[in-house]
Structure formats: C-alpha cells, structure tokens
Amino acid sequence: xxxxxxxxxxxxxxxxxxxxxxxxxxxxxxxxxxxxxxxxxxxxxxxxxxxxxxxxxxxxxxxxxxxxxxxxxxxxxxxxxxxxxxxxxxxxxxxxxxxxxxxxxxxxxxxxxxxxxxxxxxxxxxxxxxxxxxxxxxxxxxxxxxxxxxxxxxxxxxxxxxxxxxxxxxxxxxxxxxxxxxxxxxxxxxxxxxxxxxxxxxxxxxxxxxxxxxxxxxxxxxxxxxxxxxxxxxxxxxxxxxxxxxxxxxxxxxxxxxxxxxxxxxxxxxxxxxxxxxxxxxxxxxxxxxxxxxxxxxxxxxxxxxxxxxxxxxxxxxxxxxxxxxxxxxxxxxxxxxxxxxxxxxxxxxxxxxxxxxxxxxxxxxxxxxxxxxxxxxxxxxxxxxxxxxxxxxxxxxxxxxxxxxxxxxxxxxxxxxxxxxxxxxxxxxxxxxxxxxxxxxxxxxxxxxxxxxxxxxx
Numbered sequence: 001x002x003x004x005x006x007x008x009x010x011x012x013x014x015x016x017x018x019x020x021x022x023x024x025x026x027x028x029x030x031x032x033x034x035x036x037x038x039x040x041x042x043x044x045x046x047x048x049x050x051x052x053x054x055x056x057x058x059x060x061x062x063x064x065x066x067x068x069x070x071x072x073x074x075x076x077x078x079x080x081x082x083x084x085x086x087x088x089x090x091x092x093x094x095x096x097x098x099x100x101x102x103x104x105x106x107x108x109x110x111x112x113x114x115x116x117x118x119x120x121x122x123x124x125x126x127x128x129x130x131x132x133x134x135x136x137x138x139x140x141x142x143x144x145x146x147x148x149x150x151x152x153x154x155x156x157x158x159x160x161x162x163x164x165x166x167x168x169x170x171x172x173x174x175x176x177x178x179x180x181x182x183x184x185x186x187x188x189x190x191x192x193x194x195x196x197x198x199x200x201x202x203x204x205x206x207x208x209x210x211x212x213x214x215x216x217x218x219x220x221x222x223x224x225x226x227x228x229x230x231x232x233x234x235x236x237x238x239x240x241x242x243x244x245x246x247x248x249x250x251x252x253x254x255x256x257x258x259x260x261x262x263x264x265x266x267x268x269x270x271x272x273x274x275x276x277x278x279x280x281x282x283x284x285x286x287x288x289x290x291x292x293x294x295x296x297x298x299x300x301x302x303x304x305x306x307x308x309x310x311x312x313x314x315x316x317x318x319x320x321x322x323x324x325x326x327x328x329x330x331x332x333x334x335x336x337x338x339x340x341x342x343x344x345x346x347x348x349x350x351x352x353x354x355x356x357x358x359x360x361x362x363x364x365x366x367x368x369x370x371x372x373x374x375x376x377x378x379x380x381x382x383x384x385x386x387x388x389x390x391x392x393x394x395x396x397x398x399x400x401x402x403x404x405x406x407x408x409x410x411x412x413x414x415x416x417x418x419x420x421x422x423x424x425x426x427x428x429x430x431x432x433x434x435x436x437x438x439x440x441x442x443x444x445x446x447x448x449x450x451x452x453x454x455x456x457x458x459x
C-alpha cells in the first residue's frame with residue numbers, strides 16, 4: 001500500500017521561500033539596486049540565500065514529490081515510510097539554523113557569542129546532511145526493490161536521471177558540511193567562495209536539472225498532450241552526465257590552481273556537449289515546437305453530449321488555471337540559459353572574451369527555469385496528490401506567471417546589458433538597477449500567490 005502524499009514538505013518549502021530564501025534575496029537585490037551600503041553581513045546573506053533557495057525552496061519540493069511519485073512510478077510501496085517525519089525534522093531544523101546563524105555571524109565577530117553560533121551553523125550542516133542521507137537511503141531502497149526491470153519500463157527510462165539526482169544530493173550535502181566546518185575552523189563568516197560555487201553547480205547540474213528532465217518526460221505527455229516518449233531517454237541521460245562531468249571536474253578549485261589552461265578548454269567543451277544534449281532533449285520533448293501529434297492521436301473520440309470538450313490541445317477544462325504558461329516560460333528560460341552557457345563554452349575554446357555574467361546564467365537556470373517549473377507543476381500536480389479535482393483559484397495562476405517572470409526578467413536582464421549600451425544611454429543604468437531592486441519583491445509575490453492557492457486548495 002502506498003503512503004499518502006506528505007504535503008508538509010510543500011508547506012515548509014513555501015515558508016522557507018517567503019520568509020528566508022526569497023526574503024534574503026529581496027534584501028540583497030534592494031541593497032544593490034538602490035545603491036545602499038553593502039554592510040558587513042552582505043556576503044553571508046548571499047550564501048545563506050543561495051543555500052536556502054537550493055535545499056529549502058527547490059529541494060524540499062523535490063523531496064516531497066519524489067517520495068510520492070517515484071514509488072508509484074516503480075510500482076512498489078515506499079520503503080520505511082516512518083522515516084519521513086525524521087527527514088522533515090532534520091532538514092527543516094538544519095535550514096532554520098543555517099538561515100539564522102550565518103546571517104547573524106557577521107555582527108558577532110569579536111564577541112563571546114561568535115564561537116557558539118559558528119558551531120551551531122556547523123551543526124546545521126551536519127543534521128541537514130543526516131536528513132538528506134536518510135532521504136536518499138529511503139529512495140534508493142525503494143528503486144532497488146523493483147524486481148523485474150521489464151515490468152516498469154517507464155521507471156527504467158528515467159532511472160539514470162534519478163540516480164544522478166541521488167548522487168548530486170549526496171555530493172552537495174557532504175560539500176556543504178565540509179565547507180561549514182572549514183569556515184568555523186578558520187573563524188570566518190562565509191564559506192570558501194570557489195568551493196561553494198562548485199557545490200552550487202553540482203546541485204544545479206546533478207539534482208535540479210536531472211529531476212526536472214525526468215518529471216518532464218513522465219508527466220508532460222499526460223498533462224500537456226505531447227508526443228509519446230519513443231526516443232532513448234536513458235542514452236540522453238548518460239550523454240548529459242558526460243557533458244556535466246567534462247564541464248564541472250576541470251572547475252574544481254584544486255584543478256583550476258594548476259599552471260595550465262587545459263582545464264578551461266576541457267570545461268568549455270563540456271559546456272558545449274551539455275548544452276547540445278539539453279537542446280536536443282527540448283527538441284525531442286516537443287514542448288515548444290509542437291511538431292508531432294500528441295500521444296493520444298489514435299485514441300481521440302468526439303465527446304458525447306454529456307461531456308464538454310477540453311481546452312484546445314490540453315486534457316483539462318482550465319480548472320488548474322494557465323499552468324501551461326509557466327511550463328512554457330520555464331523551458332524558454334532553459335533555452336536562454338543553455339544558449340548563454342553554450343556561448344561561454346565556445347568562447348573558452350576559442351580564447352575569446354565574452355562578457356556574459358555567470359550570475360545571469362545561474363539565475364536563468366534557477367529563477368527562470370526551475371522556479372517557473374515549480375510554480376506551474378505545483379498547481380497541476382499537487383491538487384491530484386491530495387485528492388482535489390481543481391486548484392482553488394485558477395485565475396491566481398496567471399498572476400503567478402506574470403509575477404514570476406517579472407522577477408526573472410528584472411533579475412537577469414540588467415546583468416546582460418552590454419557596457420557600450422549603458423555608456424550610450426546612461427539612463428538605462430538607473431532603470432536596470434531599480435528593476436534589479438524590484439526583482440526580489442516580484443519573486444516573493446509570486447510565491448505568496450502559489451502559497452495562497454495551495455493552502456486554499458488543501459482546505
């Protein structure tokens with residue numbers, strides 16, 4: 001018997017996003033956009049914001065949905081469901097201690113409270129790692145409990161993506177704890193930036209993107225009437241992993257410190273391979289192009305008098321709002337992010353200087369792709385998981401779309417404006433800075449819209 005959907009992961013993700021992740025991000029963006037003094041806690045805020053957004057906002061959504069979805073995809077019950085409470089407590093407590101502790105440390109330097117709070121931050125990494133490892137143990141045991149591989153071909157095709165996700169979670173949890181330990185031993189208030197950037201790239205490329213691809217393959221044909229998945233998803237997953245390895249391994253700080261340019265060339269080649277695979281994946285998924293017939297093309301029947309037709313090209317009546325807008329926007333942002341990264345890869349191989357901000361690329365992935373995808377799929381999937389037939393406020397989904405993409409545009413576009421343009425039109429500097437300052441407000445508003453919708457739906 002399958003365990004019921006554990007919606008507490010969703011409530012916790014929303015609370016951390018509104019009161020910590022997006023809130024800290026809005027503060028940082030406002031400080032930059034309004035040209036205010038950075039303050040001694042500025043860089044600690046940036047790192048705390050990044051960590052909570054990865055593990056708290058996106059990560060908890062992944063944990064909650066994967067513990068419900070993967071056992072059903074595998075056709076076996078979740079192994080040791082009693083662990084769910086402990087997983088929730090460990091990760092939520094770790095995130096809370098990290099949010100409070102690291103943002104407080106800069107103001108305690110030189111005081112007697114510095115060392116105890118610093119140790120508390122290390123403890124946050126330890127218990128967070130314990131919760132993640134317990135989650136991974138539960139998930140892997142469930143996947144391995146599947147007997148005959150021919151019985152569940154749907155799972156087998158995306159299993160490489162899920163195993164990649166599990167590996168990424170493990171690596172990020174270990175890196176995070178080790179970096180916090182090093183920060184305490186060196187009596188610093190921020191973790192080593194180079195290693196932290198590497199850990200963030202691990203989470204993005206080995207957790208967030210693979211799980212997004214896996215859910216897209218399994219859910220989009222059903223929810224968006226896409227073509228049947230008749231192409232080798234597992235081979236694409238393996239090729240993607242090869243690209244990620246070539247991209248990330250040369251960027252290890254110990255490798256970059258070597259007196260050679262070879263790591264830059266190898267990493268550039270990895271970016272190109274990874275980008276090519278993702279673009280091919282998007283093309284085969286047929287979400288943005290709609291070149292092929294949907295998977296039900298040979299099963300379409302004219303509705304009888306007792307049944308009204310569904311929305312054009314979609315299997316619903318609009319009871320989930322325009323969730324598809326968010327999904328389309330997510331994949332448009334993914335194309336933008338991949339294209340920008342592809343350009344940086346080509347530039348690395350040709351030793352060209354391409355002024356593309358790595359922060360813009362990262363936020364195109366995280367705020368543009370991942371957040372839009374969560375906002376869209378949450379209102380489509382979660383009502384069904386909690387046995388509801390519709391989302392409470394379908395029109396609020398459109399507001400979520402506009403606010404979420406306003407946040408992404410105002411956060412990313414200012415970082416991509418060419419310097420020549422800014423020199424010719426100085427007024428664009430002021431406009432872009434003010435837009436940057438507003439990005440965090442738009443982001444919080446989008447999450448609040450989602451939270452209101454899901455809470456009302458659950459009630």
